[in-house]
Amino acid sequence: MKAAMNTPVRGWRDRVFSAVAFLFVSVFIVFVLVLILADVFYVDRKAVMTVLSSKFILHALWMSTWTSVLSTLIALLFAVPMGYALSRFRFPGHILADAVVDLPIVFPPLVVGLTLLVFFSQTALGRWIQEDLGLEFVFQPKGIVLCQFVAAASFAIRSAKTAFDDVDRRYEHVALTLGCTQWGSFRRVSLPLARNGIIAGGILTWARAFGLFGPLMIFVGSFRGRTEVLSTTIFLEQSVGNLEVALAIALLLIFVALIAVTGIRLAGGSTLVKL
Amino acid sequence: MIRAENISFRVGTFRLQGLNLEIAKGEYFVLLGPPGAGKTIFLECLCGLKKVESGRIHIDRRDVTGLEPRTRGIGYVPQDYALFPHLSVEQNIAFGLRAHGYSDVKVDETADLLGIRRLLSRRIGGLSGGEKQRVALARALVLKPKILLLDEPVCALDEVTRQEVCAQLLAIQRRLGLTTVHVSHNLEEAFSVADRAAILHDGILQQVGPLNILLRKPNSEFVARFMRSENIFSAEVTGKDAGDTDTLVRVAGVDLHIPGRHGGKLLFMIRPEDVLVHPGPHPAVGQNALRARLVRSRDCGGYVRVELDGPFNLVAHITHAAFAQLEHKHESDVIAELSPESVHVLPG
Numbered sequence: 001m002k003a004a005m006n007t008p009v010r011g012w013r014d015r016v017f018s019a020v021a022f023l024f025v026s027v028f029i030v031f032v033l034v035l036i037l038a039d040v041f042y043v044d045r046k047a048v049m050t051v052l053s054s055k056f057i058l059h060a061l062w063m064s065t066w067t068s069v070l071s072t073l074i075a076l077l078f079a080v081p082m083g084y085a086l087s088r089f090r091f092p093g094h095i096l097a098d099a100v101v102d103l104p105i106v107f108p109p110l111v112v113g114l115t116l117l118v119f120f121s122q123t124a125l126g127r128w129i130q131e132d133l134g135l136e137f138v139f140q141p142k143g144i145v146l147c148q149f150v151a152a153a154s155f156a157i158r159s160a161k162t163a164f165d166d167v168d169r170r171y172e173h174v175a176l177t178l179g180c181t182q183w184g185s186f187r188r189v190s191l192p193l194a195r196n197g198i199i200a201g202g203i204l205t206w207a208r209a210f211g212l213f214g215p216l217m218i219f220v221g222s223f224r225g226r227t228e229v230l231s232t233t234i235f236l237e238q239s240v241g242n243l244e245v246a247l248a249i250a251l252l253l254i255f256v257a258l259i260a261v262t263g264i265r266l267a268g269g270s271t272l273v274k275l
Numbered sequence: 276m277i278r279a280e281n282i283s284f285r286v287g288t289f290r291l292q293g294l295n296l297e298i299a300k301g302e303y304f305v306l307l308g309p310p311g312a313g314k315t316i317f318l319e320c321l322c323g324l325k326k327v328e329s330g331r332i333h334i335d336r337r338d339v340t341g342l343e344p345r346t347r348g349i350g351y352v353p354q355d356y357a358l359f360p361h362l363s364v365e366q367n368i369a370f371g372l373r374a375h376g377y378s379d380v381k382v383d384e385t386a387d388l389l390g391i392r393r394l395l396s397r398r399i400g401g402l403s404g405g406e407k408q409r410v411a412l413a414r415a416l417v418l419k420p421k422i423l424l425l426d427e428p429v430c431a432l433d434e435v436t437r438q439e440v441c442a443q444l445l446a447i448q449r450r451l452g453l454t455t456v457h458v459s460h461n462l463e464e465a466f467s468v469a470d471r472a473a474i475l476h477d478g479i480l481q482q483v484g485p486l487n488i489l490l491r492k493p494n495s496e497f498v499a500r501f502m503r504s505e506n507i508f509s510a511e512v513t514g515k516d517a518g519d520t521d522t523l524v525r526v527a528g529v530d531l532h533i534p535g536r537h538g539g540k541l542l543f544m545i546r547p548e549d550v551l552v553h554p555g556p557h558p559a560v561g562q563n564a565l566r567a568r569l570v571r572s573r574d575c576g577g578y579v580r581v582e583l584d585g586p587f588n589l590v591a592h593i594t595h596a597a598f599a600q601l602e603h604k605h606e607s608d609v610i611a612e613l614s615p616e617s618v619h620v621l622p623g
Binding site: 168170171173174175176177178179180181184188189192193 | 319322323324343344345347349350351353355357359360361370371374375414415418
């Protein structure tokens with residue numbers, strides 16, 4: 001009733017406009033649901049039981065989960081200061097830096113894996129990191145996190161920059177006159193006001209990292225019980241003809257992603273539901 | 276208390292140029308000017324939110340030119356208030372106290388001063404314009420600043436609330452003895468609060484002084500027009516009067532007496548409220564009395580604005596009582612009297 005009272009009086013043209021917009025929403029949602037339902041009806045009980053009882057698949061689920069969460073946290077660690085700096089400061093090469101942030105989004109995913117592989121196996125710096133520093137990434141679980149970070153961090157940084165762009169600088173100015181340092185005004189004003197945008201970027205980053213496939217196959221491979229994640233398991237199962245099992249794993253991946261994304265919105269309260 | 280010496284600041288094509296201003300302790304000073312004149316930029320220079328290109332700013336005999344905003348001892352209320360939308364009213368007011376590590380006990384005291392204690396638990400989004408203005412003022416005042424800078428503090432309010440808030444601003448300023456700089460483009464607002472005022476135009480300070488001086492003795496055509504002097508005329512000096520104290524000038528073929536001794540060509544003005552309009556022909560037609568025709572009138576509430584067509588066009592603001600005597604004279608002759616004492620020659 002309250003929403004109806006807040007709606008302006010509308011003529012038939014407005015109703016047609018709303019109906020067209022809603023039509024697009026409906027078509028897209030129905031299309032996605034039909035695709036998922038097609039998988040649901042294709043998968044039999046045996047395949048589901050295979051997935052739920054396989055320790056390798058459950059291990060892949062665990063690997064997918066922790067690596068994607070960790071890579072998202074690292075991405076956010078970079079995204080917040082980078083988004084703020086790109087939003088607030090003008091420096092030589094600012095436009096180039098801004099463009100470089102978007103590069104991993106534009107790369108075909110395979111290129112991320114190839115580039116990382118070439119860097120760590122073919123360059124002196126890469127070999128030094130792996131061999132002398134002892135930080136081994138190629139074909140290692142750590143490599144999953146690095147791969148996900150490179151492929152997905154741009155979403156977090158771009159979202160954080162946009163979120164800080166949307167925070168009116170006058171709020172920061174007032175905070176400065178009220179006794180804050182620049183760090184204080186960032187912590188107490190800019191960051192809370194940009195919170196929703198940063199979380200939205202985090203969700204995108206996590207979603208990209210959780211479902212990442214191509215670069216992982218190249219950079220870390222898919223070793224059972226070691227570097228296997230859900231997306232690579234799906235590929236391996238379907239490549240040996242276990243299509244029902246592959247689809248059952250895909251449904252598991254979709255289910256976990258849906259729970260996580262919806263859960264973040266609900267946990268964040270009414271403001272995050274708007275994301 | 277505040278001394279700005281030769282302040283210059285450039286942003287894009289706009290430039291604040293060599294601005295000098297001194298504001299006394301406890302003074303309520305209004306900075307007037309049209310939009311884009313540089314008023315907000317000057318205020319932000321005082322706050323330290325903009326770094327001046329050249330010049331010095333002294334506050335309370337201390338050079339603060341290179342100091343951060345937080346150490347200048349200034350309370351600042353920006354245009355549209357910039358209240359933090361993620362905080363409650365109480366948290367907004369306490370913001371400065373917490374930033375300085377003080378306790379929140381002064382929040383209630385300040386809220387009482389502004390009569391907003393009942394709003395303390397509210398969110399910012401649900402406040403009216405007047406309430407937001409008071410909260411922003413409380414947030415600035417809670418730290419007990421020496422100087423209060425207000426950027427168009429009442430421009431978003433309706434007429435009645437604006438008058439109320441202006442009265443409250445002045446009362447608080449007097450009570451706390453705060454040196455206040457109030458930026459505005461509105462003359463009525465300035466008259467309701469100002470001890471002194473300045474007019475800024477295109478980044479240049481045009482005139483500083485009490486408002487009645489800006490009103491009656493403007494130093495330029497711009498100031499005269501900004502102060503709504505509609506009767507500004509160019510004239511040519513034709514001679515002196517018999518007493519040698521006034522000058523005779525000719526405007527549109529009519530000889531007029533203006534005070535003082537002048538030569539050549541000049542600009543003079545007379546305020547609309549100083550033009551006397553009599554039902555004509557007036558029995559005692561004296562100096563500077565012109566025959567004119569009343570062509571238009573508009574009821575402006577407290578007075579009636581009449582437009583007269585004579586040797587030259589004149590605007591007069593007259594009382595309703597005076598207008599009642601003229602009402603049947605529309606499109607007919609009246610006498611407009613320009614008292615020489617009310618004529619002001621604009622410095623050329």
